[in-house]
Amino acid sequence: MEIIKPSIPKGTRDFLPEQMLRRQYVINIIKTVFEKYGYQPLETPSIEKLDVLSGKYGEEGDQLMFKILKRGTGLEKVGREIKEFSITKFRDIADLGLRYDLTVPLSRVIAMYRNEITLPFKRYQIQPVWRADRPQKGRYREFFQCDADNVGSASMMADAETIAIINEILTVLGFKQFKIKINNRKILSGIVEYSGVETNRGMDVCIAIDKVDKIGIDGVKKELLQREISDNAIAKILPILEISGKIENILSDVSSLLKSSEVGSEGINEIRELISYMKSMDIPTNNYVVDLYLARGLTYYTGPIFESVVEEPKIGSLTGGGRYDELIGMFSGENIPATGTTLGIERIIDVMTELKMMPEAKTSTKVLVTIFNDETKDASLKLIQKIRKAGINSEIYFDSNGLKKQFKYADKMGIPYVVIMGPDEAEKNEVSLKDLRKGEQAQMTVEKMLEVLK
């Protein structure tokens, strides 16, 4: 038989038990916080119709979407039965794609079940998404996103709550140095308006200025020129973005510059309101900043946008989100305001691993019951069921080929306790319990052992 060299597609990963324990640790914390804030779980299919996915993520997004080949198109016969194949519409060979994010499927769900869903609808969703790009550090082709969204309220309180959730999760996970960057698409629109650039070129401006962390201010300038933004406009845009310092000062400075722009002023007011709620919620002020350079690539954001980053290691953003008041309307015709965030669990795990913030457990098993010999097998089996009945995670070693093997197994697996049920113990109706970490061993009754293990 020919052996097939085992491998998986690049940008995908197998999660072995040790890694799964760490993933579950992170996911459980995230889930607990989501539920604490009143969010309920939701899941949607991995595949969606291309009509649903297309046109929501910008041109680049459409390219990075995995599309699924229809069956029975005849395309698969090319090169065998037929030499040529022609189509007039792409939809004739593909009409489905893999989920690209969780926000669009949520919007689809809201539009579809509009009559069954009570607003405000608060849901969280933890599922994989797929992107057909080239993998690199902190970037995969299949990865999990954890989203929490709040549908049905235009209040800045909903945005403040989203930021509070991000802050709480990152804090509970043990992050000490992180910043939640806050901006507003309306302010960016105001700046574009003020600069005299046509409004439909706003996205070009956003993409350019969003790169400041990577290419610096001079780089942004070059990028803007490359995107055919006039010198004149650039000269108006860059000084505004440079405004920094205390949030109140930034807002008042920008506010006076943009006072002629209705949308810009609206954006300023929104941020002011948002920050005031955040203060009432006691979100530590050094965990967030107003960063006018923050733009975010996805096209569907309409109001406040936010992103959280860590200084070290350099890995891009850990979370990203914002308000998207017009996305649901694309499915139902009726605009329903919504806001929320994505947590990038892969990056969070990568950073936590690099900063050694992860618990090191290799197993959730607390105790290994050994088998001394064939005569004591049944006693060991009876014993382990007692331990399990007491609610303690335990394993039994199936092959009784010496205690050495069994101890070695427990040690390698990181199982903290080993129980021995041998002839000596049986005689006194007791068991021996060894604490592998301390290296101490004692003989005791079963009841006493259960007490120690609890």
Add this chain to the structure above:
RNA sequence: GAGGGCGUAGCUCAGUUGGUUAGAUCGCCAGGUUGUGGCCCUGGAGGCCGCGGGUUCAACUCCCGUCGCUCUCCCCA
């Protein structure tokens, strides 16, 4: 789609101007210890040197091609 780096034992890596039998650490297996892991000691197994071709008396080493992995740009979590 464009560019850089790397493919040698299960892992991480060394390998001299091309030279005869390709090494090390960890891990694995056995023993030192006939009721006991982690430390120590002794021994052992394990390699189409990514794949194909070329140059050469001779290639892990040089050249060409190819595949795989990885990083950067674009874009993003």
